[in-house]
Amino acid sequence: MSVSPVSVSDEPLTPAGRLFLSPELDTIIHCIIRGKDPINIDAVKQTIESSLMLQHPRFCSLLMRDRNGNQYWKRTEVDLDRHVIVINSEDDSGAGGEDDDEAAVNQYVADLSVSTPLSTDKPLWETHLLMAHRCAVFRIHHALGDGISLMSILITCCRKIDDPEALPTMITKRDSGPKEGKWWDRLCSVLMMVCFTFVFVLEFVLRATWVSDRKTVISGGAGVELWPRKLATANCLPDSNPNEVCLLLNSDLSKTINDVFLAVVSSGISRYLDHRSQQGLQKGLRITAEAMVNLRKPPSLEDLTNFIKNNTLLRLGNQFGVVLIPIYCRKSGDDPLQYLKQAKKTVDQKKHSLEAPFTYKVGDLVMSWLGPKYASVLNYRIVCNTTFTISNVIGPQEQITLAGNPIAYIRVNTSSLPHALTMHMVSYAGRADIQLLVAKDIIPDPEFLAKCFEDALIEMKEAAIATAKC
Template sequence: MSSFNIEGGVEDEPVSPTGRLFLQAEVDSVINCAVGMKHPIDLESAKAALKDSIMMQHPRFCSLYVKDKHGREHWRKLDEIDLDKHIIEKNMTKDSDHSSSDDDDEETINEYLADLSVSSPLKTDKPLWEIHALKAQKCFILRIHHSLGDGISLMSLFFSCCRQVGHPDELPNIPSASTSVRKRGVFKKMLRFVLMVLLSLVYVLKFVVKTLWVKDEKTVIRGGSGVELWPRKLATAKFKLEDMKLVKKVVHNATINDVLIAVVSSGLTRYLDLQSSKKTKDGLQITGLAMVNIREQPGLQELATLMKNKSSTRWGNQFGFVQLPVYYHKYVNDPLQCVRRAKAMLDRKKLSLEAHFSSRVAQLVMTLLGPKATALLNYMIVCNTSFTISNVIGPQQEIMFAENPITHMRVNLTSLAHAITMHMVSYDGNAYMQILVAKDIIPDPQVLVRLLFNPKDSQMGWAENTQSCYL
């Protein structure tokens, strides 16, 4: 049901069920995206580029979040957006005792993002987004409320405001996730269908049990109730996509996500060995939580397609949760064994309907019991698992915003009850992972970064050991 803005005579649009979930105090979630620029920031050029962009035409970005007298939540479209209220200039002056290196800038930006993740909700007297301009560090920070859309929608919207370097009239090219279509006989199709049903039943049952009762065992990396309010630290892992591609070539039909989960599994094992005062039992399950895009067409889509109301590729929050169990294994003789384990687990997850089930259940609970009950279930599953992880594919060529080339893009969310959240974005041949931690649980996230991704410190020796196996 819609209500009406009597003053303007404009019909308000009801907030979607998932949007209502993200607006609950228990879930209140903001996406923070740090965008590094090659040249100094020109705010007037940035404002001009925004005014002419599709972002200013999108209803979610020019509407207020309001409640009517019955407490129902709506989006109320504004006639005009005052960009001065949304673009916030920050003068993060550099310490004269330190050099103005890229590492210093990265540390300053990460400290700023870590503070934002626990202490700066978006104000509701304007549309739920803003841009912080850190001029000294040549960095924009886009802050967008999760109720406006998921990562696929919001990244598509941002890229619509950018152009390719050297081709100012062309939008960025976003590679879609590869989906190989193989011809199968009737028997193989039936077998695949039976496996899908069986795996879905198993994973759905595990999902319900994990949400309502069973928690991961307490370790030095697990958070829990109340941890979302704890102070944060943020570290960045940077690496070449070619290194990950080299690893995945060794294992037949492996993907970047298989390699990523394998690296995380190995790194967490080493971190537990380093930090735990008591012996960790072999085979201990450490459960991750991932948001999975459930649109029919995978990958980042063109914005025009996402905004069509009747399109199967819809704008907004179109995702489901998937649990990703990884295991502590102290002794790993084969550096590719973790990749094979991760691939086997993820192949089963892809075949099942776990993500679709979690999405449908959330919608059903929202309809029957309302957003507070849905938020409670969402909070419970976060408290019962150990970490959050995501991976979004970005442009693989250099792009620019307001004619200023972009050097990197990094994404993280406001704090969850997890002590570790990991979000990876690839851009121009590189991958950037933001690792946000509760600093009272993990005081030095740089140690975790080295254990995860530095071949010299890693037991796996990913790029070096795998290269010798492959060649």
């Protein structure tokens, strides 16, 4: 089955695309979609064939290189039979239950993350259909776009479960407009932004040179991206009482899901380090997470509708900055709400700075002026000098279907980095799953680490309920 593309001129590779295709940071995004019903292969192929994926140039172009070494995208025909890979496992009947299914899917994706690059003789994406586990694994090279743009493309293939003709609802950022208040309040806000930006940019420069985190039992380093991996899932909001979660989000301790996410990560990491370290958790330990912050406004429902009906181009690409998040570890037994207080303080400081736009611009300039070699060295050193990676992508807010199959969950992770631990959270229809991709020779028990995160959220909710009753 082939799809003929519209004839357009060749498109040069963007600086960010060149970075993600460099040997040091060759990055593939894995999106796991679990259906509630058995997979209909023909329906999936038909959905992809008629989807916006194959209308967008990035998904029907080959990666080419001219005689001068310059890379560019060249349009080609898409053979769906080469992109849709059906996995029929005779050993996995799916009769072992939900936990066995999840373990099998996680192991399959963990193996893909290290040893299975995408072939360059076809467009850089694939869909693996794990028939025994009712899962589709979308493999998309990071050079095609970042998490926000690729989630937008995926959403256009789906429909609401209660309205088969309607596109899912996505949360989009709204412009806050000029801040109101007295002139000295605005002046203080500007001064805070300048101070925080200076401090955070200085730390970024130091991390790119020689400053490194203290080594712990979860630290990675140069070459760890080649080590075998394991994948586990922390179900942080599987069936949570919305009122209990709102206590965390609407209190003075936190205001956003990022506050809660960072608090859960800090508490869970503290629990794990205290368990794994022979001398217990080191007092005053501070490690650093590398977080990716999207700088592009997510497309609205109107943008997606215009893309479908009017054949307008939906902009893809990579437009995000790197933010270094300090993680303050504490002994178990401390007030769990202290993690929320510290997380809110950290997130507020990052929001008042221009760290993310600065790091995006620096990376873009280094790539444009010095080339991918120096840009990849810069990013590689920052990864090696920090402890782990985190990201958070907001998914659809209601139950949706893909090829007529109701979706149970959406999970995302990427291929291996020099970090021994990477965490990617995706929220979907009231649940939030965190995928933990680990180097198994460094972190041999990711399932226990996932339970540390789950227990951390439960403890925070119980503490918030107890505080509200007082």
